[in-house]
Amino acid sequence: MSPETVFVAGATGLVGKPLLRRLVDRGHHVRALVRNDPSATMVLTMGAEPILGDLSTPGPWQDHLGDCTSVIDASQARPRGRLTARRATAAGRDRVRFTQNLLTAIRNGHASLGSYVWLTGLDELVPTAERWVDEGSPLALRPHGFARIGSQIRPVVEAAHQTWGLPLVSLHMGLIYGPEGWFPDYLRRIQRRRFAMVGDGQNFVSLVSVHDVARAIVAAVERRPAGERFVVVDDEPVRQAEFVRFVADRLGVSAPRRKVPLWLAGLVVGRAAAETAAADVRAHNRRMKSELGVTLEFPSYREGVPPLVAEYLASASGVRPAGS
Template sequence: MAQTFVTGGSGFIGQVLVRRLLSEGHTVRVLVRSEASAAKVSALGAEPVRGELTEPATWSDRVTGSDVVFHLAAETDITADRERHEAVSVHGTRAVVEAARDAGVPRFVHCGSEAALLAGEPLVDVDESAPLRPDSEAAYCATKAAAERIVLDANAPGFATVSVRPRFVWGPGSILTEGLAAAAKAGQFAWIEGGRHTTDVTYVDNAVEGLVLGWTHGRPGQAYFVTDQHRVVLREFLETLFGIYRVDAPIPDLDAEAAAREIPVPARWFLGQDCILRTDKAAAELGYKPVVSYDAGLDAVRDSVADSA
């Protein structure tokens, strides 16, 4: 069994990853900032490591002896200023890469995103040959691109780096979908041009499957898209989830001009454009296929909401 080190392990995807690693008999250390996160990680059965992502002196010694580092920590608040995105997503990633490399960790897996490719145009039938866009006007997208470039450029003999890119991660406890539902309830959500865009989505366990396969099977220096391999119409997908979350407020439509005025990038890109990604590479090289079907994922969300009622 392996010794693993995880950043972002108290977050939505991170907790599912930690549970998966523990269930397979691995030991898990998780970098955490707060007592609340430390308690959450301890409750899962992992060892919390208190420290500040951008201050590696507070935690880098605990990376030593790890067989793999999973790097999930990033600034996810798209309203945060560019300085904050740079500090967490770029400088934080560089710190984790350098700590892992200096400690002699042989494998490094980064949780990337299709957002690293977004600069205003839809992603349609896109594969991993599409260029990263560190020039994007959206700080979140630009810094996700810069962070992935740091990871992949660090690949070297004895230090294999891989980036796994899920799209629109959902499931029980998803901050993303629960946040959209809360916005809809508060009258702060609108369909952009009807919301009938075709998009890929990734159930959280499928994202974690991709991360684990990236560790065990990923080709050094490569990126991989992983999705549910079940494309949806965004409006139909969210209306189903909104029904589960008991959203009964009317949701208005915005045309493209109104959306450009009222919804900032990258939210307008995420919710107002097609996003169709190819997973051929992950299937061929990782042996990736979804471990939870779309319908089973919806059932899991229903059960979670019912249990919390």
């Protein structure tokens, strides 16, 4: 494997940080786009080269894309407050601008580019009657949940792939759990008995640890499967109610029983967030394993969640978990 020069947008996010670590560990040279000096210092200590810039504005940061052999877009426009359908659509428009600024910079000298990896979710895919999805699933015509964001970016990157040969790799992620993002707040709400399930809790959720997401992205960088898409999930889709029970048990509290209908959850967390929480989908990861060669570090939530809960409980009590 020859080392790649990788430009990472979204380097400071939930996915970005473990991704940076894995890329550096694998010997790649990483340019990490950051928006301020503290973030620049952070990525520098992680072994990456900081590039100051904002995806929404063209600028000197774009000069650092021309000679890259891989570009990863792990950015997300962060809407303030509840993720209503309107805010998700607006976040999608922001992401389109981010994407256009990335593509403009790449197109001016993309001869060396081996892969452009972008991340979307499972909400874009239409499940079978048994609720399964895979890479062959049709794309939803009417976007719901977080697909209100991804479905706006897809036509832009696919047009670039078709018209000028952008080496596009699309990754459809399950719900990503890790030490940041939605999961710590999920733990807090269950622990403080402020949690309510969306719907009857019998829907399947397809999860994936952020560390396995980093593995899948790095595999895509190294294998360069241009024009392909992959579903990135763990081995074990789980019913929402069962997952909540497992998490509550690890936290040492009784399992929440409260259930709220989708419309009511929409009023509390926003329609788009509620739709994703209530989505009923079981995703296959066969292709990720066979063609990207990914071996999961956390084959299911049973292995992935306990260390995060231990870390969460330790930080709440001020004691670090053993071995951390």
